[in-house]
Amino acid sequence: MIRIGIPRALLYYMYIPLWRAFFTELGAEVVVSPGTNKAILDAGLQSALDEACLPVKLFFGHTTALAGMVDYLFVPRLISIEPKAYICPKFMGLPDMLRARIHSLPPLIDVSVDFSKGNRDWYSVLSSAGRKITGDSNLIRKAYSSARTAQCLFQEQLEAEVAVPEAIERMTGETVPGRGGQAAAEPVSLSIALLGHAYNIYDDYISMNLIQRLRSLGAQVITADCVSQQTIAEQAAKLPKKLFWSLGRKMVGAALAFYDSSRFDGMIYLSSFGCGPESLVGELIARWARRRSDLPFMMLTIDEHSGTAGMITRLEAFTDMLKRRKKDEDHLPAHGQPVYSSQGVAVQTGDHPGAATAHLQENC
Amino acid sequence: MLSKLGITLVLPPPTSRRTVELGVRHAPEFACFPLKLNLGNFLEAKELGADTILMAGGIGPCRFGYYAQVQKEILADLHIPMEMVVLEPPAGDWGAFKASVRSLIGDRSWWDVLKAIRFAWYKARAIDAVESEVLYLRPRLFEPQRAEELLREALDRLDASGSRKELDHTVGDFTRTARGLPRRSGALLRVGLVGEIFTVLEPYANYDIERHLGLLGVEVTRGIFLSEWINEHLFGGLLRVHGLEHVEELAAPYLNAFVGGHGRETVAATVHFARQNYDGVVQVAPFTCMPEIVAHSVLPAVTRDQEIPTLSFYLDEQSGIAGIITRLEAFVDLMSARHGRYGKQEARSRKR
Secondary structure, three states, rough: OEEEEEEEOOOHHHHHHHHHHHHHHHHOOOOOOOOOOHHHHHHHHHHHOOOOHHHHHHHHHHHHHHHHHOEEOOOEEEEEOOEEEEEEEEHHHHHHHHHHHHHOOOOOOEEEOOOOOOEEEEEEEEHHHOOOOOHHHHHHHHHHHHHHHHHHHHEEEEEEEEOOHHHHHHOOOOOOOOOOOOOOOOOOOOEEEEEOHHHHHHOOOOOOOOHHHHHHEEEEEHHHOOOHHHHHEEEHOOOOOOOOHHHHHHHHHHHHHHHHOOOOOOEEEEEEEEEEEEHHHHHHHHHHHHHHOOOOEEEEEEOOOOOOHHHHHHHHHHHHHHHHHHHHHHHOOOOOOEEEEOOOOOOOOOOEEEEEEEEHHHOO | HHHHHHHOOOOOOOOOOHHHHHHHHHHOOOOHHHHHHHHHHHHHHHHOEEEEEEEEOOOOOOHHHHHHHHHHHHHHHOOOOOOOEEEOOOOOOHHHHHHHHHHOOOOHHHHHHHHHEEEEEHHHHHHHHHHHHHHHHHHHHHOOOHHHHHHHHHHHHHOOOOOOOHHHHHHHHHHHHHHHHEOOOOOOEEEEEOOOOHHHHHHOOOOOOOHHHHHOOOOOOOOOOOOHHHHHHHHOOOOOOOOOOOHHHHHOOOOOOOOOOHHHHHHHHHHHHHHOOOEEEEEEEEEOHHHHHHHHHHHHHHHHHHOEEEEEEEOOOOOOOOHHHHHHHHHHHHHHHHHHHHHHHHHHHEEE
């Protein structure tokens, strides 16, 4: 049986049901790399360029972890997943970067995914990948249709607010590390919108268990994956110029949808250091957040040097602030005006440049 | 071009330390260096009384295409009322392009616009001509500073020129005087300069790398020129320019796809320089530049196969000139050691 390796990184979190169902139906065995661990991170740091961003380094690490175990590696060249939008230059050069930097790789199935012009769909991509395994085009067509069903089911679950790791588990039977569990030490009292690329927030190693930590601090976590594609498209259309990064557009659309909804107590953006699109998209979202006072916002940036302690402290401070804000909801002054605490002492609120949530924190 | 259309042009002062500080203070921390410098330029132009910003745009996936939108938000938060006219490659949407040009030119005729564009184009080519002359002469002269002085004068004159004849005259004068300067003999090293276009072209962003290499006795050839960029991005490649051809063929098999910005051009130019028997290639890019990171990632394979040393610099406001010069000196030593040991021709024929 042919073994096909799929690295558990980057768009794995968006398309694994599709890819896995397709190759399994073709009669191949799909091997997914284990959850990120120190060895994988180290291998990635060694083989990738220093200047690359953390997710790309992890992709290198996961590829290395699979290298000796499989006959083929499925590394599609992700140019574009929707018309007139790209993902990121680094995704477009992935197969080339891997070949140049890792020796003794198994052959790559590096089909190009380019939906930027016209409405081609995954069929053309997957069928050319399938032809490397089988010559039976009927089988390919059949495999594609069940893969398509799997992906649709997956999408439905996400829109029903099933977290991505749980949904992947249900769909594929894989155990996805960091899928949360019921770690609620406190009763759920907060609702937090979490923005960030799927491959950052659902990778429990590099996100340092962010979702679970928030849950154990008494927060319900809603991510951009729970927002329907239609809503995202509608909201992102409010931008003066169409954003040409698909994932960035998703973040902007979700952020605007979250602003519109009144169910959230706070918003967190987890970005990775060195991510090009996020450096601008995150800036836009943070600036919008700063101009309004109803939704506190926190930006977390991670890279391979991040420490857990710093992250925990910031999460605790943020959730504490949200809880107190909720309790004192009715007697909050407008931004920049003095607050009279219960002891009757005037506290001047400060305007700290750079801290989007400063004025809210000061009010406690 | 703009002065020809009767618009008062406020040029921001040359990029300086203050520009960088202004830009860095207000720009997103992780944005790439050109955005920060750009923003600094805008703020300085504002101080000189500018009310409208004219800048170029793009359609991705390089971040440059979204600069204007982010900068607009930043200016809004700073309560600086400036209008922004963004010229973008008219990909299918000529209407919008026309509208943005129309908002600039008021009621002047399109024929005037065309004439102005042709003149601007001619001027860009003239600037490229004098700059490449200096790149050629600097390592060959006893007093390279003399050529730099001439260059500054020539650029001022080109800037003030209002007709093609004046431009031709300035270029001719400059070339004649500069070529007459006393030269020294001896072997030269040749280096190709590749990378992201802004850092290649803006001396302040690349910490004057061309000059430092020239003073170390290295002839620098740029992989990309201003006029090529204008042609490609604003005229959709309509004009015939003598640039790098066959980019796709040259970059394969190292980089088989367009990756935004000038990533593929960087790889192609490196292969091109290797085939021209250059002694090395220097790549410059802003820190976190996505296309150049992809290109840099595959350069080791190019070095291996084509036997050409490469050196990559990522530049931002944190870079220090001393570190850059030290690395350049080491690189030049390495190249001359290679050169001296078996001569460039021989080094290459060993492989063939």
